[in-house]
Amino acid sequence: MEMPRPNPDVIARKRALVARLQQVLPNDAVIHDEAETRAYECDALTAYKCPPLLAVLPSTTQQVSDVLRICHDLNVPVVPRGAGTSLAGGALPTADCVILGVARMNDVLEVDYDNRFIKVQTGRTNLSVTGAVEEEDFFYAPDPSSQLACAIAGNIAMNSGGAHCLKYGVTTNNLMGVTMVMMDGSVVEIGGAYLDAGGLDLLGVICGSEGQLGVVTEATLRILRKPEGARPVLMGFDDNEVAGQCVSDIIKSGILPVAIEFMDRLCIRACENFAHAGYPDCEALLIVEVEGSEAEIDSQLSKIIEIAKRHNPVELRESQSADESARIWLGRKSAFGAMGQINDYMCLDGTIPVSSLPFVLRRIGELSEDYGLPVGNVFHAGDGNMHPLILFDANKPGDLEKCEAFGAEILKLCVDAGGCLTGEHGVGIEKRDLMNHQYATHDLEAQMAVKDVFDPNWLLNPAKVFPLEVSAGRRVAAE
């Protein structure tokens, strides 16, 4: 993956930059020792690494503002970083950049149950937002798999989703307001504890802009009362197509499950070997979960089971207890760990229209044979968000490149089927060069024009999202 050549002028001014930053931050918040900056050399896309020029860990919005103003004055690129869990390389540094980490900003600023919101500093982890409101039986809905570690700042940057978004939406649907620091150090407030911020929906375009428009330091998030209960049903099928048809029939019946998860044979076997969840050995497995009171759950599950039976399932297991529910979820939740046991893997997250599922799965199978690399599929079936996991051997020369080429073909396939490159991980560097496949030049121009307004010098996370050759003119003009 190509990254822009670091600017030697910036690197040459490191000492001056450190001195300026130390004037506005405590000493331990400016990390410039080469051994220590290495901690920030990559995110969860570990195939790519580059230590930054230095890293800063501000504790307040004012400090973030001071840092950005200084970097703006000295023309230094800044890469914002939440918890560094991006699978797309969204927080990958360049050698001439300052990493701005928000990890020290993790306070809860306000909890208001009557008005159903929480206001937090964005370094707070996703799960600990729910943790802060759990005593009143509330929760924050978006639940990315990395929720134990990932920060709200990164969730906002990538517009993170999760398993339960069929019912509750993704980050953008649960974000009410932000305090954001612009690259020139100015601080803007957008939205708040009321619905639908006035004027243009700037909040909507900031969410998912991958840290390229500003650094969000505080967020007002919608919180919801927990449902009375939730219970899954597990069903196995001999055919992917039939499983896909079953998903479509459930949705058409008027039931809105909170989650519909899909696993293919390779994943089922891997999970079973790893977690011993008691999964059947079959072609396709669905886990469908519904919410409500006991009676409501019973009634919805019986409707779902009736639909499933019309599709001749090889297995149908309705959870009767919390213990059984946990077992049904156990395999799915350990899917990534299970695949990691087998081999190194690359996880994609292209989205497709649910109706093209059988075709796409068949084609991925064919490609897998062509490339000689196995693929397992786990998948949020209700919303078409696929997670093909390509297995490869990082120690085998050429395997990573082969895996990336295969991955790129799968993502193009998703786009051609009417879907998109990424459903919840973001573009980062990983899918940057595929953007031309989904969007025409004019479409990308329109997006970059927004960045031109927020960050005219293209200093914030500049080498991400857009193909390097497409953004080159803007980045070079900034140097």
Place this chain on the structure above:
Amino acid sequence: MRPETEAELAEIVAGLNGPVRIAGGGTRGVAGPEPVLSAAGLRGITLYEPGALTLVARAGTPLAEIDAALEAEGQQLAFEPMDYRGLLGTSGEPTIGGVVAANISGPRRIQAGACRDFLLGVHYVDGLGRVIKNGGRVMKNVTGYDLVKLMAGSWGTLGVLTEVSLKVLPKPEAQMTLAVGAPDVRTAVEVMSAALKSPYEVSGAAYDPSTGRALLRIEGFSDSVAYRDNRLREAVGGESIGSEDSALRWGELRDVRAFHDHDGDVWRLSVKPGDAPDIAARISADRLLFDWGGGLIWASVPKGTDVRERLGHFQGHATLLRADAPTMEELGRFQPENIAIQSLTKGIQKKFDPRGVFNQGLMG
């Protein structure tokens, strides 16, 4: 000007040499310069997959046509877009493009989300006549910047929508409304808040002071509705209104029926629900209506009243929806933003419509 294809529309825009006013069905009371560039000729549902909960339509498609197609499959637009005709005394056919351009959402917004939350993708023609697409037709999509949200609620100031993709949802089998006595706004907001804090998935919470009753809506499968209605009644009291009556009430609330025959300017305020009693008192309106658990205030005031001036600073924003032309001109439809936001807004408008041909002065 009434093109019938996206290409024709793009060609017209490219050839413009002065400002135009963009219209769909023309029902939402937007005044402005002539000539009018109508998107109403771009009609038709181009894709509808009930099993994938997605619908794609050209921007000029009448809302009624979309509702009918969804109804046939037992689905609906869950954000419950309001019909402005009764309130504004306009005629014409509301279009899906108009709904999206104005981000129109009704009572269910508090539970299901706003129009923008259901918008999956757009095609639009920018100010230079280029056709731009963003988003797509799948429910999860973080590929590049979300211009879809930016276009929703931009009131035609950034481009002319030509096609929209929407997430749709099953239409609930049944509904019920709980009517709870509330002598004043404060009590009503407390009742609504208690209901919205419950696990019973209240999909509407409104209060009409003239009736002294807060209305709480529950929707879903019949058995589930009956169960939740019972539980909620145990928690907050009140009496139940059955399915048909309930649907009628929420239709009236959605379209602000109470103000149709009422003279005066109409304002729409989005506020923190808990602030509603105080804000309502400060407006000293002739007539008030509360939706979204108190977070949405409808106020009817004497002609020419500057509600923003009466309120001073508050968390939220006030939109002037119905007034004569001079008042609209003087006070402006939208609440002025602070300098920083204004500068971002103007910057974006300048990029999307460099020649300033679309709906000048309407927003920002």
